Amino acid sequence: MSPTARPSALRAVRVEKRFGHVPALRGVDLELRPGALVAILGPNGAGKTTVLRVLAGLVRPSAGRVEFPGAPRDRRLARAHVGYVGHATFLYPALTARENLVFAARLHGVADPARRAGELLVEEGLEAVADRPAGTFSRGMAQRLALARGRVHDPAFLLLDEPWSGLDPRWAARLGERLAELRQAGRGLAVVTHDVGRAAEVADSFVLLSGGRVAATLPGPSEPEALEAVLRESAAA
Amino acid sequence: MNVFRAILWKDLLTEWRRRERVLSMLVFTLLLVVIFHFALPGGAGPANRAAAPGLLWAATLFASILGLGRSLSPELENDALSGLALVPGDRGYVLLGKATATWLILLAVEGVLAGLFLALFEISIGARAGALLAVLGLGTGGIASIGTLLASLSSRSRFGEVLLPLLLFPLLVPILIAAADATAAILAGDPPSSGSVRLLVVIDVVYLVVSFVSFEYVLEE
DSSP: OOTTOOOSOEEEEEEEEEETTEEEEEEEEEEEOTTOEEEEEOSTTSSHHHHHHHHHTSSOOSEEEEEOTTSOSOHHHHGGGEEEEOSSOOOOTTSBHHHHHHHHHHHTTOSOHHHHHHHHHHHTTOGGGTTSBGGGOOHHHHHHHHHHHHTTTOOSEEEEESTTTTOOHHHHHHHHHHHHHHHHTTOEEEEEOSOHHHHHHHOSEEEEEETTEEEEEEESOOOHHHHHHHHHHHHHO | OHHHHHHHHHHHHHHHHHOHHHHHHHHHHHHHHHHHHHHOTTTTOHHHHHHHHHHHHHHHHHHHHHHHHHHTHHHHGGGHHHHHHTOSSOTHHHHHHHHHHHHHHHHHHHHHHHHHHHHHTTOOOGGGHHHHHHHHHHHHHHHHHHHHHHHHHHHTSTTHHHHHHHHHHHHHHHHHHHHHHHHHHHHTTSOOOHHHHHHHHHHHHHHHHHHHHHHHHHTOO
């Protein structure tokens, strides 16, 4: 198996996570497939961010495992197939937007970091400010740069935590289009959000978390009202 | 090695732009030299000259703690440390890049510190400057590798600023002993003892290997 072979899925199997004595995840099963977008919904403290960080390899599960079928078993190599955009931007304020992307591309062994950085800056509409320090960026501009950073190595699976945060309507809509393009290109996506309306627009399946457990899994497109109702039920339960 | 080079480039560029670590360490070392000047009544007398190597390394260790404490600050803004944890392959190369950048920065500050010490104690080393630089480099190698590991470990703790020196100082004692011994020999006009140099090399290798291997787990929650 080639070390760069793309995995056929990204799977959390009976994942548990405790922070000290506090359980954050209690036996979560979740699967991402190429070309699919899973929206992870749930109230505050449901474990949405933790499950995303476990899938990204940032948090070690207390029990259970993360699998990459079809990719090398060595999870250090498997990290090459995952992109992650979190609450924080992972940006260095003293570096320019371009330098931030070139740095991220070099970390991931991208063949031509400068060219890739240039492409992403154009896609995110940041080419005019490419040589400005990231520390001078507005929240929305920093978020766009963070989104570019997360997919600098064109990962097979992209995990996004509240990706619409700080984006104006134009760029929020553009993000929806970008996610659709990535799905069509065969990338597997997971989006954590509180915005049920946006989730209903972009996702083709939904996982509702509550109290660190999967409370419901809804395959196929859903109306925002139906999702809201299931969310209310799971929160009440 | 891509990761190593990328981190080294990023850390040096960030330091060049912010000059946060270098300036704070330089000011601190300058203050230490001034304090030593007033605290040692004999000036450049023989007793003080004999103490000079130990004082130089004590000052180096204090300045290193200051620099190491700040070595992770660019990574803590915007949780960039998590971004580094996403690198494919061995995360040890992240440590290697950061430790090498710290080593270079510490060495630059130590060069200034050593110059001030030599002036304060009126010691001329002439052709032995290269040997002194080599001992500084060897001693700082161990400080930079194990210090970067412990700075990363303590960076996520509420008590990080206290934790780092508490964890680090006991591990730096062997470096302090060997480096002060080698420095004393150089300042006295003799070659450093092979025992001291060997001990420094062994400590550097052990600390580097331990830090490289452990870093995989340090970056995970």
